[in-house]
Amino acid sequence: MKKPLIIALRMFTLAATLFAVGSCASDADSSGLEYMPDMYRSPAIEPNVDYGEIRGREHKEYKTILSSLTPPNHTIPFYGTDSTEVKLMLPGRKASFVFRETHGLFGFDFSMADEYTLAAEDKTNPYTMTPANAPLILASGKEIYTAMCQHCHGEKGDGQGPMVVSGAYVGVPAYAERAALSDGQIFYSIYYGKNMMGAHGSILNKKEIWTLVHYVRQFQRADYGKFDANGKPMTAAVADSTAKKTK
Amino acid sequence: MKISNIQRFKRLSTVVAGVFTVITFLLPNQVLADGGGDFKAKCASCHQPHKNSTGPKLFQVRTKWATGGAKEGSIYQWVNNWQTAAANDPYAADVSKWSSTAMSQFPDLSKEQINGIMDWIDMQPDPATAATTTGDPTQVGGDPSATEEEGSFGWIWIVIGVIFVIIILAVGGVRRQLKHVTSEEELVEKLTYGEELRAMAWKYRLWVGLGSLVLLLAILVTVLQGLARINVVENYQPSQPIVFPHDRHAGVNGIDCKYCHNSVTKSKSAGIPSVNVCMNCHKQINGEGKPFADQIKKIYTAAGWDPTGAGKYTGKTSPIVWNKVHVLPDHVYFNHSQHVVVGGVDCKQCHGDMKTMNEAVKVQPVEELNKIEGNIKLSRPTLTMGWCIECHAAKDVPLGNGKSAYYDEIHRRLKDNDKTLYRKYLKDGKVTVSELGGWECAKCHY
Numbered sequence: 001m002k003k004p005l006i007i008a009l010r011m012f013t014l015a016a017t018l019f020a021v022g023s024c025a026s027d028a029d030s031s032g033l034e035y036m037p038d039m040y041r042s043p044a045i046e047p048n049v050d051y052g053e054i055r056g057r058e059h060k061e062y063k064t065i066l067s068s069l070t071p072p073n074h075t076i077p078f079y080g081t082d083s084t085e086v087k088l089m090l091p092g093r094k095a096s097f098v099f100r101e102t103h104g105l106f107g108f109d110f111s112m113a114d115e116y117t118l119a120a121e122d123k124t125n126p127y128t129m130t131p132a133n134a135p136l137i138l139a140s141g142k143e144i145y146t147a148m149c150q151h152c153h154g155e156k157g158d159g160q161g162p163m164v165v166s167g168a169y170v171g172v173p174a175y176a177e178r179a180a181l182s183d184g185q186i187f188y189s190i191y192y193g194k195n196m197m198g199a200h201g202s203i204l205n206k207k208e209i210w211t212l213v214h215y216v217r218q219f220q221r222a223d224y225g226k227f228d229a230n231g232k233p234m235t236a237a238v239a240d241s242t243a244k245k246t247k
Numbered sequence: 248m249k250i251s252n253i254q255r256f257k258r259l260s261t262v263v264a265g266v267f268t269v270i271t272f273l274l275p276n277q278v279l280a281d282g283g284g285d286f287k288a289k290c291a292s293c294h295q296p297h298k299n300s301t302g303p304k305l306f307q308v309r310t311k312w313a314t315g316g317a318k319e320g321s322i323y324q325w326v327n328n329w330q331t332a333a334a335n336d337p338y339a340a341d342v343s344k345w346s347s348t349a350m351s352q353f354p355d356l357s358k359e360q361i362n363g364i365m366d367w368i369d370m371q372p373d374p375a376t377a378a379t380t381t382g383d384p385t386q387v388g389g390d391p392s393a394t395e396e397e398g399s400f401g402w403i404w405i406v407i408g409v410i411f412v413i414i415i416l417a418v419g420g421v422r423r424q425l426k427h428v429t430s431e432e433e434l435v436e437k438l439t440y441g442e443e444l445r446a447m448a449w450k451y452r453l454w455v456g457l458g459s460l461v462l463l464l465a466i467l468v469t470v471l472q473g474l475a476r477i478n479v480v481e482n483y484q485p486s487q488p489i490v491f492p493h494d495r496h497a498g499v500n501g502i503d504c505k506y507c508h509n510s511v512t513k514s515k516s517a518g519i520p521s522v523n524v525c526m527n528c529h530k531q532i533n534g535e536g537k538p539f540a541d542q543i544k545k546i547y548t549a550a551g552w553d554p555t556g557a558g559k560y561t562g563k564t565s566p567i568v569w570n571k572v573h574v575l576p577d578h579v580y581f582n583h584s585q586h587v588v589v590g591g592v593d594c595k596q597c598h599g600d601m602k603t604m605n606e607a608v609k610v611q612p613v614e615e616l617n618k619i620e621g622n623i624k625l626s627r628p629t630l631t632m633g634w635c636i637e638c639h640a641a642k643d644v645p646l647g648n649g650k651s652a653y654y655d656e657i658h659r660r661l662k663d664n665d666k667t668l669y670r671k672y673l674k675d676g677k678v679t680v681s682e683l684g685g686w687e688c689a690k691c692h693y
C-alpha cells in the first residue's frame with residue numbers, strides 16, 4: 001500500500017525533471033542530449049570542429065587558431081605522382097610582389113618582374129589534348145567550369161553569369177574579348193588571380209586549371225577541341241602577337 | 248614601327264577632334280550610347296562609376312583632375328598610355344601611385360571616345376544613395392529572443408506548479424490547525440500528513456490504483472520517447488559569427504555549392520570555405536546598406552583586407568570561428584566525396600534546399616527533407632544510423648554505365664560470374680547500396 005504511492009510520487013518528480021531537461025532541447029543553439037559527448041568532441045583532429053572546448057575543458061588558444069584557414073602555399077596537391085606529369089603541371093611563372101597586396105598571396109614565391117607578361121610565351125597547355133582524351137577533358141572541364149566559374153563568367157562564357165545578371169557583381173569580361181591570351185596567361189589568371197578576380201590556386205589543383213584552360217578556349221574558338229581525320233587539331237596555333245598588348 | 252603608328256593615329260585624332268565635338272552636340276544620345284558600350288568593353292573590368300575597384304571610381308574624374316591641378320589634356324594621354332602621362336604631368340604621376348596594379352594602355356581610344364565614356368559615367372546615378380535596404384541580415388536566422396522565450400516556457404510552468412503545490416500545502420496546514428483548534432479533545436483526529444494521505448488513498452483505492460497505472464504508463468512512454476531523442480540533433484541550429492544568407496548566394500546569385508564547399512568532391516569533409524574564397528567576390532561587393540556592410544566588414548577583418556582607397560591586403564589575418572552544424576560521432580566514418588562523386592547524391596538529399604534558406608544552417612528534420620522533390624523519402628531522424636541505413640537500402644547504384652570503372656567492374660563480375668545473384672538483386676528493378684555491401688558494419692565503423 002505504502003510503496004506504490006511513494007514510487008508514483010518519485011516517478012512524478014522524475015517525469016517533471018525529464019520534462020524540464022527535454023525543454024532545453026528546443027534551444028536552437030543546443031544540439032540536445034548526447035549519450036557520450038566525448039564521441040562528438042574527440043581529441044582526434046577533425047576539420048571545423050571547435051577545439052576550444054573538449055570534455056568540458058576550455059582551450060582558448062585553440063579556439064582562435066583552428067578554423068578555416070587558407071591552405072598554405074604548396075599544400076594543394078599536384079595531380080598524380082608521375083614526375084613528368086608533376087613537372088608539366090607546375091604553374092611555371094611566379095606572381096609579382098604586387099600580388100601580396102592585391103590578392104593577399106602572402107607566403108608565395110614572388111618575382112620582381114611581372115611574369116604575367118612573360119607567361120604570354122607559354123603557348124602550349126602541358127595537359128595535351130588528343131583525339132582520344134578530348135571528350136574526357138571537355139566533359140570534366142564543363143563540370144569544373146559549372147561549379148567554379150559559371151556564376152560570374154556565364155554558361156556561355158560571355159561574362160553574363162547569374163551574379164552579373166542579378167547586379168551583384170560587375171566587370172566580368174567575355175572570353176571572346178580575351179582570345180589573344182596565351183594558355184600560360186589563362187593559367188596564371190586562374191592560379192594567381194587577375195585584377196578583380198581572386199586567386200583560385202587554393203581551391204583547384206594544377207590539372208583542373210589546365211583542364212579549364214582547354215574548356216575556356218571553346219568560348220573563343222568554336223572548333224577548339226575538334227580534330228580532323230588525321231588527328232590534327234582543327235584550330236591553328238594561338239595568335240600571340242596581340243597577347244602582349246592586352247594586359 | 249607600332250609606336251609611330253599610334254602616334255600618327257593620335258595626331259590624326261586631334262585633327263578630327265573638332266569635327267567630332269560638333270557631332271557630339273548634334274547626336275548626343277548616339278555618342279553617349281557608344282560611351283556606355285566602350286566603357287563596358289574597355290573599362291568595366293577594372294573601373295566602376297561610383298566605387299573603387301581594381302581601378303579608382305571614375306565619376307566626374309575629369310573635374311577631379313582639373314581641380315587637382317592636372318595639365319590640360321593629360322587625362323586623355325593617361326588613357327592612351329598612362330606611362331607617358333605620368334612622365335609629363337606630376338598630377339598623373341601621383342595618380343599612378345593610387346594602386347600597385349598598372350593600368351592597361353588604350354592607344355586606340357580617341358579623345359572623343361574617351362569623352363563619350365566619361366559623359367556616360369557622369370550620367371550614372373550613384374547606387375549607394377539610390378539603394379534602399381532590401382532586408383536586414385540581423386533578421387536572418389530567426390529572432391534569437393523568440394527561441395529563448397520558447398526555451399524558458401517550460402520553466403515557467405514548473406515554477407507555477409511548484410508555487411501551486413506550496414499554496415496547497417500551506418492551505419492544508421491552515422485547515423489542519425483550524426481543525427485542531429475546533430476539536431482539540433478528539434485525539435483520534437491527530438494524524439500526520441502521511442497518515443491522512445494514506446487513509447485517503449485507501450478510501451479511494453480503486454481510483455488511486457487506476458490513476459497511478461495511467462501515470463506509470465505515461466511516464467514510461469515519456470521516458471522512452473526522451474531516450475529516443477538522445478543524440479538526435481534535428482533542428483540543431485547554432486548561431487554563427489557571420490550572418491550568411493544561403494538564398495542570396497546560392498539562389499539569387501547562382502553560385503554552385505561546390506564553389507565555396509570545394510573540398511566536397513575531394514575530401515571526407517565538405518569544408519567551410521577559407522576566407523580567401525569569400526574575398527573572390529567580396530573584394531568588390533562590400534554590402535549595400537549598413538547591416539550588410541557590417542557583416543562583410545567581418546570578412547575584411549578576417550582576410551586582412553583594407554578597403555580604403557584602392558584596397559590592399561595587410562597580411563594581418565584572423566580566423567573566423569564558425570560553429571560546426573553537422574557533427575558525427577568519432578566512431579562513424581562518413582566521406583563526402585564518396586557520396587557526391589561516386590554515389591552521385593545531390594546535396595539537397597541530406598542538407599535540404601539551401602537555395603531558399605534564409606536562416607542560419609540547421610540540421611534539417613527528415614520531414615523537411617522528404618518534402619523536397621527528387622529526394623529519397625526516409626522516416627528516421629536525420630543524422631541517425633537508422634537514417635543512413637534506410638537510404639542505403641533505397642538508393643540505387645548506377646551499374647555499368649561507363650562512368651565509374653569500379654562499378655563497371657562490379658557489373659562485369661555480377662554479369663559474368665554470378666547471374667543468379669544479379670537476378671536476385673534486380674528483383675526490385677535496381678541494385679541498391681546495401682546489396683553491394685552498404686550495410687556492412689565495417690563500411691562505416693572501424
